[in-house]
Amino acid sequence: MKLLQNIGKYTLMLTMVFTKPKKWKIFFSRLINELDNIGISSLPIVGLMSTFIGGVIALQTASNMSNPLLPKYTVGYITQSSTILEFSPTIISLILAGKVGSNVASEIGTMRVTEQIDALEIMGVNSLNHLVLPKVMAAILFFPILIIFSMALSMLGGWMSLMISDLTTTETYVLGLRAFFNPFHITYALTKTVVFGFLIVSISSFYGYYVKGGSINVGLSSTQAVVSSSIAILIANFILTQLLLLS
């Protein structure tokens, strides 16, 4: 029952979020701030994780390639396909749910408990539109860039680890990366990313915006935001995969 109530409340929240901003100039200035907060500040963590996990994927694949019938470029192919299909869009989004989701929920939650949101409302500002829309748009616009960056670094990490371990040559690895490449997989990955970005920021904003109480409740709402957006990502991932790859 509570879940249904929350879904209804979340939907009503979205109707207030997606209204025309009072002043476009203020919206764009907030959007640029959010692109920095949500997007650019996530580049280091995404880069670091992608490089190392790409390296590990390549090493694990190479270590299991004992069958002589398998072509040597398989390592590159598996690194490419697992990175594009699942690792970059889904796993990196789950990591971003932790980083961005907790940040958004605690920022908005703190504004709620310190009456800053009430102050906006009393001034006649649509607080949901003012606070949440730039964050959602920043996530929708910048998450695909983060994921493309993650894909590139993950494959680069795979190459570096193979070179350091002397397990294959650059030519063979690149041949694997290019083998059976399906451009639609990029479309699939970026579509997922846009949906995940929207879910992470909107769900986290929901938990922050409707928090009641004090600092402990802000902390709890932040945790709840990360858990709920992670679950939403997993469910959306399953549905989108069914819709985009299997139908």
Added chain:
Amino acid sequence: MIEVKHVNKSFNGQQVLFDINHQFEKGKVNLIIGQSGQGKSVLAKCMVGLYEVDDGQILFDDRDFTQMEHFDRSKIREEIGMLFQGVALFDSLTVEENIMFPLTMFTNMTKGEMQKRVDFCLDRVNLSGRNKLFPAECSGGMQKRIGIARAISMNPKYLFCDEPNSGLDPKTSIVIDGLIKDITAEFDMTTIVITHDMNSVIEIGQNILFIHQGKKWWSGDKDSIITTDNPEILSFVFASEFMKEIRSIMQEKRT
């Protein structure tokens, strides 16, 4: 003028406000007083639309706020300034940006015009030159004054102050009370102050509403509160020996 007519409000089946009727007069400092948990903050939050009333009317110069759609309410809210109990300044913005915020949001002023207005408001609350400070760098009294400066930046018709003296020393409280009284007269606003501070009641109470058990229990001005025999008022306003003594001195003066 703000008029409250037959306002009732309950939370989860428990009634908090019972048939409140009152007129808050223009150009005067209107006080809402009462013990904690009697419903005065709830009444104020109903008046600014943070809570929906169960029934009744809230009229801002004959415009019924309770019947308005969100867009029309926004129009009224642009005419309201509010000083919150916790001040509610935007902590990531400087003093200047806080005061400028409503101006950038609702006016088409140029940067220069906004700067002039910010300087005027800061000067009005005796904080000239503090433009670039962040709220966290200001004392409690300064934050209250910045809150007042932000509240008056749009030349509001209605000013709400929720416990403006909470957490302040007596001397700063007097400064804040004086400031509220002066700007109310200067800008001819309808000012509503929710307070526990008995000094404020005596100093600035031009129209006082006493709420007890969620009901309008008594109303009058600062002179009539001295002479009233209402037992609830007496036990609330003149609770301490010191206040009782003040009351008897003031009554003696009158006779």
